[in-house]
Amino acid sequence: MNKNEFVNTLPKFSGANEYKKVERKLVNKKATSSTVKFLKSMPEAFDELKISDGMTLSFHHHLRNGDYVQNMVSEEILKRDIKDLHYAPSSIFPTNEILCKLIENENVTTIDTNYLNGPVAVTIGEGKLKNLLYLNTHGGRPRKIESGELPIDVAFIACPTVDKNGNGYGGKGNAACGSLGYAHSDLEYAKKVVLVTDNLVDKLDRVELDGKYVDYVLVVDSIGDANGIVSGTTKITRDPVGLKIARNTAKLIDELGLVKDGMSMQTGAGGTSLAVAACVKDYMIKKGVKGSFASGGITSYFVDMQKAGLFDELKDVQCFDIGAVESYNTNPSHHGMSGSKYGNPYDDPVVDYLDFVILGATEIDKDFNVNVATDSYGKIMGGSGGHSDTAHGAKVSIITTNLIKSRLPIIKEHVTTITTPGEDIDVLVTERGIAINPKRVDLLEKLKDSKLPLKTIDELYDLALSITGVPNTLPTHNDVVGVVQYRDGTIIDKLYKIY
Amino acid sequence: MKTAQAGSVESNDCLVTVSEASANEIVISSIVDAFFHSQIENVIKSTLEELSINNVKVEIMDKGALDYTIKARLVTALERMGK
Amino acid sequence: MRRSTLFIPGNNPAMLQNADVFGADAVIFDLEDAVNITEKDNARNLIHYYLATHSNLPMEVVVRINGLDTTFYQKDLEAIVSDNIDTIMLPKARVEYLVKLDEILTRLEKERKLTKKIKVLPIVELAISVLEVNEVVKCPRVDGVLLGAEDLSSDMEVTRTKEGKEIQYARSAVAMACKAYQLDAIDTPFTDVNDPEGLCKDCGNAISYGMNAKAAIHPNQLDTINELFLPTEKLITWALRVEKATAEYAAKGIGVFSLDGKMIDKPVMERANKILVKARKFGAI
Missing domain, CATH: 3.40.1080.10 (Glutaconate Coenzyme A-transferase)
Structure with a gap:
C-alpha cells in the first residue's frame, strides 16, 4: 500500500464534537x-x-x-x-x-x-x-x-x-x-x-x-x-495595521460582554495578540473587572496583568520569556499544567473554560476553516499547536489577521490545508472589517447595534480581491507526505509534496 | 544602450528596469509569481500598449506590489529613459 | 469639518495601500518633504495611479504639492489634479502663491473638465505667513489652515518644545483667523510618535487656543486625535439639554431662559449647536 492509499484508510474528520461519542481510551501508565x-x-x-x-x-x-x-x-x-x-x-x-x-x-x-x-x-x-x-x-x-x-x-x-x-x-x-x-x-x-x-x-x-x-x-x-x-522580552506591535486590528478586537470583546468578573482568556505571543491583550487590559481596568485566569504559553505581559490583580491565576503549559520563567518560579498564582490538562478533549481541559481566545491564521476560507500548517503554496511552516484545541474549547474564538499580506489575500475560497475546522471559528477581525461566523447568531444578535465595521466573510473576500486582483489557482499536489490530525485523531486534511 | 530604473525592492513595491530592445520583452521575478504572474504581465503589456511602445525590455523585481504600483513604476522608468 | 489629517509619504506603496483604513478625516498624500528630490517623479506617478484606481475613498483626499518657490509644483499639479482629489495642500503658503495656485487650478479644472472645485489648505510655516494669515484665509479656495510649527520654529530661530510656548502666538493667530471665516484651524503635528501622553497634552493645548483639528504623522496618533477633537461626552450631554430646552422655550415664545442657574441666550445656543453638529457628523451621538 502506498502512502496515498494508506492515508485513505485512516478515520476522517466528521465534526469537532464527534469525540464526545467515543469513550476515552486509556492504557496503563508506565x-x-x-x-x-x-x-x-x-x-x-x-x-x-x-x-x-x-x-x-x-x-x-x-x-x-x-x-x-x-x-x-x-x-x-x-x-x-x-x-x-x-x-x-x-x-x-x-x-x-x-x-x-x-x-x-x-x-x-x-x-x-x-x-x-x-x-x-x-x-x-x-x-x-x-x-x-x-x-x-x-x-x-x-x-x-x-x-x-x-x-x-x-x-x-x-x-x-x-x-x-x-x-x-x-x-x-x-x-x-x-x-x-x-x-x-x-x-x-x-x-x-x-x-x-x-x-x-x-x-x-x-x-x-x-x-x-x-x-x-x-x-x-x-x-x-x-x-x-526564551526571548528577552515580548513586545506589543507598533505596526499601525496590527494595532488597528487589536483595538477593534478589544472593542468587539467588550461589546460581546466578555469583559466581566471571572473572565478567562488566552492569546498567542505575537505582537498583535499582545496588543489585543493590552487593549483588553485597559477595558478591564476601566471597568474594574477581575478575571479568573489567563492560560496558554505565558508571556511577561500576562504575568504583569496577573500581578496587577487582573487575573486570579495563570495556567501555564509553556513559558515564552524570561519574565514568565521567573514568575513560574516565584509566583504562587502562576501554575503549570500538562499538555493534556491544557487541551486533551478527554481530560476536562482548561481550554473548555476559556471565555475567548485570540488566534492567528495563515489563511482562512469562506467557511471559516483556518490554515496554520502550510503557506499558500502548500509548504509546511507550522502546525496547529494549541490552535484547534483552544478554538474548540473557548466560548468565542477570534482570528486576528491582516486582510492582505504581500498582495496575497488571507481569505480564500478554500484554504490550502485545514488545521482548524470552520465550525470552531467564530470571528475574523481584519483591518478592513470584522466577520462573524453566521452560525453564531447569538453573537450577531449582541452586535446588531454595533458601530464596528461588521461584514460578511464573503464581503471581506470580495474586498480583498478587489484590492489584490484575482490570484491564480495553483495546480493541485498529489503525493501525500503527511496528515493533519484533529485533536480526536481523525484526519482533517493532508499534507502534500511540493515541487 | 539606454536604460532606466524606477521603484525599489521594499515590500509591496517593485523595481522596474527598462532598456532599449528590438521588440518588447518582459522578464518577471516576483514573490507572488505563482499567483499573480499573468496579472503582472498584463499590467505591463497594457501599459506599453497605452503608450504605443514596442521596443523595450522590461525587467521587474516584484515584492508584492499592487497593479497601480507596477504601472506607476513602469511609467516612471520609461519617462526616465526618455520615452 | 475635520478633526484629523494623516500624512502619508507619497512614494511608499506599503503605507499607501493602507492609507484608508485608519479613520483619518483627511489623508494628505505627501509629495513634498517626505519625498527625496530624486524621487519626485516616482511619487507623482504612484499617487496618480493610486488615485486613478481609488475613486471612492472614505475620506477627504488631500495632496501636498511642493511649494510654489520650487521647480516641482507644476509637474505635481499636472500629475494629480483630477476629480479623484478634493484638496491641494500648499506648503510655505503666501498670499501671492495662493493667488497663483488658484489661477493654475482654475485652468486645469477647465481643461480637464472637473466636476468639482478643488479646495486649498495652506500651511502657515513662515513668520511672514503668520503675519499674513488674516489675508491668507480670504484667498480663493482656502478651506482651512495648517499650522506648521517645525518650519516656523526654524524660521524664527527658536527651539521647538513639546510644551509649545514658542508657538503660542502662531496658534492664536491661525485659530483666530480661521474661526473668523469659519475655516478649519488645523494644528501642527506632534512629532514624537512614541509619546502618547505628550500627544494628549499637545491636543489639549491646541484645543485651548481654538484649533479644531490636528495633523498626524503616524496612524497610531489618529485615535487620540479623533477622540480629543470631538466634544467631550459631558459637553454633548449639556448641548443636547440646551437644544431640547431651546425648542421647548421657543414653542412658548421664550428666547432667553436659564438652565442649571445659568443664562442661555443666542451665543450659548449657537455654541451648543456647533458642538452638536460636530458630534453628529462624527457619529458621537
Missing part, C-alpha cells in the same frame, strides 16, 4: 520505580536502553530553538545508523536541522509532532520522509499517547534541573525554561524515561516531573542554549 540509574554518556544510554531499529523516541520542545537534546540523540543514531525510527517530538525547530539527515538516511521514517518549521519541514515537504508526518494538536498528542495510539519506547526528556531521586523541574538551571507541560504524557506513558539534564542537585523543593516514572538520568554538559530557549 511502571513506577523508586530507583533511578544515572548515565554518563549518550552512547551508554543507547546501550543501556538498547535503542534499536523501529523504536519510537519522543522529545518535548520547551527548549525551543535552543534545544540540544533531540540533536544529541540524533547524532548518536546517525553514528550507529539505527533505522526506521519513529520520532515524536512535541515540536521541531530550525535548530533540529540534523533530523534532515536522519530522514534522508531512513534512520527516521515516521514523525509525530504538533508544530514544525525550518529545514526539517522543507525536507518533509520534499517528500523525503519514508512514511508519514502526523501533525497533531497540543491536546491531541497527549490523547494519542494515553490511548495507546502513539506508544513511546523511550522518552528523552530535557530537564533543566534534576535531583538525585530523579525528580525534575524546569524553572531553574542554565537552560531554565519554566513549565514542562508538554512532557507530562511522555513521562507517564513511555516505556522508558530518560531525563537529560545539565544541572544535578541533591534535592528539589519543587518538583514538576515525578521521579517515580523516571528510569534514567543522563547528565550532560549542556542541554540547551539559553538564548534560543
Whole structure:
C-alpha cells in the first residue's frame, strides 16, 4: 500500500464534537520505580536502553530553538545508523536541522509532532520522509499517547534541573525554561524515561516531573542554549495595521460582554495578540473587572496583568520569556499544567473554560476553516499547536489577521490545508472589517447595534480581491507526505509534496 | 544602450528596469509569481500598449506590489529613459 | 469639518495601500518633504495611479504639492489634479502663491473638465505667513489652515518644545483667523510618535487656543486625535439639554431662559449647536 492509499484508510474528520461519542481510551501508565540509574554518556544510554531499529523516541520542545537534546540523540543514531525510527517530538525547530539527515538516511521514517518549521519541514515537504508526518494538536498528542495510539519506547526528556531521586523541574538551571507541560504524557506513558539534564542537585523543593516514572538520568554538559530557549522580552506591535486590528478586537470583546468578573482568556505571543491583550487590559481596568485566569504559553505581559490583580491565576503549559520563567518560579498564582490538562478533549481541559481566545491564521476560507500548517503554496511552516484545541474549547474564538499580506489575500475560497475546522471559528477581525461566523447568531444578535465595521466573510473576500486582483489557482499536489490530525485523531486534511 | 530604473525592492513595491530592445520583452521575478504572474504581465503589456511602445525590455523585481504600483513604476522608468 | 489629517509619504506603496483604513478625516498624500528630490517623479506617478484606481475613498483626499518657490509644483499639479482629489495642500503658503495656485487650478479644472472645485489648505510655516494669515484665509479656495510649527520654529530661530510656548502666538493667530471665516484651524503635528501622553497634552493645548483639528504623522496618533477633537461626552450631554430646552422655550415664545442657574441666550445656543453638529457628523451621538 502506498502512502496515498494508506492515508485513505485512516478515520476522517466528521465534526469537532464527534469525540464526545467515543469513550476515552486509556492504557496503563508506565511502571513506577523508586530507583533511578544515572548515565554518563549518550552512547551508554543507547546501550543501556538498547535503542534499536523501529523504536519510537519522543522529545518535548520547551527548549525551543535552543534545544540540544533531540540533536544529541540524533547524532548518536546517525553514528550507529539505527533505522526506521519513529520520532515524536512535541515540536521541531530550525535548530533540529540534523533530523534532515536522519530522514534522508531512513534512520527516521515516521514523525509525530504538533508544530514544525525550518529545514526539517522543507525536507518533509520534499517528500523525503519514508512514511508519514502526523501533525497533531497540543491536546491531541497527549490523547494519542494515553490511548495507546502513539506508544513511546523511550522518552528523552530535557530537564533543566534534576535531583538525585530523579525528580525534575524546569524553572531553574542554565537552560531554565519554566513549565514542562508538554512532557507530562511522555513521562507517564513511555516505556522508558530518560531525563537529560545539565544541572544535578541533591534535592528539589519543587518538583514538576515525578521521579517515580523516571528510569534514567543522563547528565550532560549542556542541554540547551539559553538564548534560543526564551526571548528577552515580548513586545506589543507598533505596526499601525496590527494595532488597528487589536483595538477593534478589544472593542468587539467588550461589546460581546466578555469583559466581566471571572473572565478567562488566552492569546498567542505575537505582537498583535499582545496588543489585543493590552487593549483588553485597559477595558478591564476601566471597568474594574477581575478575571479568573489567563492560560496558554505565558508571556511577561500576562504575568504583569496577573500581578496587577487582573487575573486570579495563570495556567501555564509553556513559558515564552524570561519574565514568565521567573514568575513560574516565584509566583504562587502562576501554575503549570500538562499538555493534556491544557487541551486533551478527554481530560476536562482548561481550554473548555476559556471565555475567548485570540488566534492567528495563515489563511482562512469562506467557511471559516483556518490554515496554520502550510503557506499558500502548500509548504509546511507550522502546525496547529494549541490552535484547534483552544478554538474548540473557548466560548468565542477570534482570528486576528491582516486582510492582505504581500498582495496575497488571507481569505480564500478554500484554504490550502485545514488545521482548524470552520465550525470552531467564530470571528475574523481584519483591518478592513470584522466577520462573524453566521452560525453564531447569538453573537450577531449582541452586535446588531454595533458601530464596528461588521461584514460578511464573503464581503471581506470580495474586498480583498478587489484590492489584490484575482490570484491564480495553483495546480493541485498529489503525493501525500503527511496528515493533519484533529485533536480526536481523525484526519482533517493532508499534507502534500511540493515541487 | 539606454536604460532606466524606477521603484525599489521594499515590500509591496517593485523595481522596474527598462532598456532599449528590438521588440518588447518582459522578464518577471516576483514573490507572488505563482499567483499573480499573468496579472503582472498584463499590467505591463497594457501599459506599453497605452503608450504605443514596442521596443523595450522590461525587467521587474516584484515584492508584492499592487497593479497601480507596477504601472506607476513602469511609467516612471520609461519617462526616465526618455520615452 | 475635520478633526484629523494623516500624512502619508507619497512614494511608499506599503503605507499607501493602507492609507484608508485608519479613520483619518483627511489623508494628505505627501509629495513634498517626505519625498527625496530624486524621487519626485516616482511619487507623482504612484499617487496618480493610486488615485486613478481609488475613486471612492472614505475620506477627504488631500495632496501636498511642493511649494510654489520650487521647480516641482507644476509637474505635481499636472500629475494629480483630477476629480479623484478634493484638496491641494500648499506648503510655505503666501498670499501671492495662493493667488497663483488658484489661477493654475482654475485652468486645469477647465481643461480637464472637473466636476468639482478643488479646495486649498495652506500651511502657515513662515513668520511672514503668520503675519499674513488674516489675508491668507480670504484667498480663493482656502478651506482651512495648517499650522506648521517645525518650519516656523526654524524660521524664527527658536527651539521647538513639546510644551509649545514658542508657538503660542502662531496658534492664536491661525485659530483666530480661521474661526473668523469659519475655516478649519488645523494644528501642527506632534512629532514624537512614541509619546502618547505628550500627544494628549499637545491636543489639549491646541484645543485651548481654538484649533479644531490636528495633523498626524503616524496612524497610531489618529485615535487620540479623533477622540480629543470631538466634544467631550459631558459637553454633548449639556448641548443636547440646551437644544431640547431651546425648542421647548421657543414653542412658548421664550428666547432667553436659564438652565442649571445659568443664562442661555443666542451665543450659548449657537455654541451648543456647533458642538452638536460636530458630534453628529462624527457619529458621537
